[in-house]
Amino acid sequence: xxxxxxxxxxxxxxxxxxxxxxxxxxxxxxxxxxxxxxxxxxxxxxxxxxxxxxxxxxxxxxxxxxxxxxxxxxxxxxxxxxxxxxxxxxxxxxxxxxxxxxxxxxxxxxxxxxxxxxxxxxxxxxxxxxxxxxxxxxxxxxxxxxxxxxxxxxxxxxxxxxxxxxxxxxxxxxxxxxxxxxxxxxxxxxxxxxxxxxxxx
Numbered sequence: 001x002x003x004x005x006x007x008x009x010x011x012x013x014x015x016x017x018x019x020x021x022x023x024x025x026x027x028x029x030x031x032x033x034x035x036x037x038x039x040x041x042x043x044x045x046x047x048x049x050x051x052x053x054x055x056x057x058x059x060x061x062x063x064x065x066x067x068x069x070x071x072x073x074x075x076x077x078x079x080x081x082x083x084x085x086x087x088x089x090x091x092x093x094x095x096x097x098x099x100x101x102x103x104x105x106x107x108x109x110x111x112x113x114x115x116x117x118x119x120x121x122x123x124x125x126x127x128x129x130x131x132x133x134x135x136x137x138x139x140x141x142x143x144x145x146x147x148x149x150x151x152x153x154x155x156x157x158x159x160x161x162x163x164x165x166x167x168x169x170x171x172x173x174x175x176x177x178x179x180x181x182x183x184x185x186x187x188x189x190x191x192x193x194x195x196x197x198x199x200x201x
Contacts, residue, residue: 018056022064029068029124029148031075036061040152044159058149058156065117065148066141069127073140076131084132098132105133110143111191115184117147 016023024039040061047054084098105112109130116126130140 018052018060021057021060022067025061025064025152026068026071029065029127030071031124036065036151036155040155041159041162044156045162047156048160054156054160058152061152061156062145062149065152066145068124069117069144069148070141072125072127073131073135073137076128077134080128080132101129102133105130105135109133109135110139111188113140113143114147115188117144118151118180118184123148123151 021039021043025036028036028039040057043052043057043061044054046052047057081098113126113130113135117123127140127144
């Protein structure tokens with residue numbers, strides 16, 4: 001059954017082509033819960049079979065991720081503040097917390113966006129606080145693309161080398177995630193050290 005499911009995903013990816021990767025990754029990166037783990041690895045497998053280009057697959061994955069993130073960013077930027085100012089006290093999120101979040105993203109939006117894009121369960125939603133805080137749009141796009149790019153490259157090459165075995169794909173991604181999270185934690189510690197020692201002064 002798993003092999004049939006994997007073959008089905010490969011077939012869907014092949015039929016949709018590069019435009020399908022962009023569309024599905026845009027959905028995954030927005031508020032629609034569509035996992036990237038079932039989009040990019042099949043495309044990587046097709047690239048290994050010579051039916052797609054691995055570099056175009058990666059580019060389309062990053063492009064789709066940025067597009068979906070921008071949807072969340074603009075929704076939060078346009079409607080988030082109005083909603084929270086009006087109804088935030090019902091959610092224990094007053095205007096003072098909103099202001100603190102804006103100050104935080106003005107100082108630390110880059111590292112937060114980058115790290116958030118690499119954490120499962122966070123990557124889809126990190127765009128909302130960035131939009132609420134009206135983070136610089138160019139920096140937001142750059143750091144979203146950087147963070148999403150690392151994850152898309154991992155997904156693409158796991159699919160390229162592991163193939164259509166979805167069990168092995170999940171095992172590889174679980175191992176990579178377990179390695180990645182401590183590295184991200186170390187990166188944040190280095191950032192805090194550098195910020196306090198040099199930037200804050």
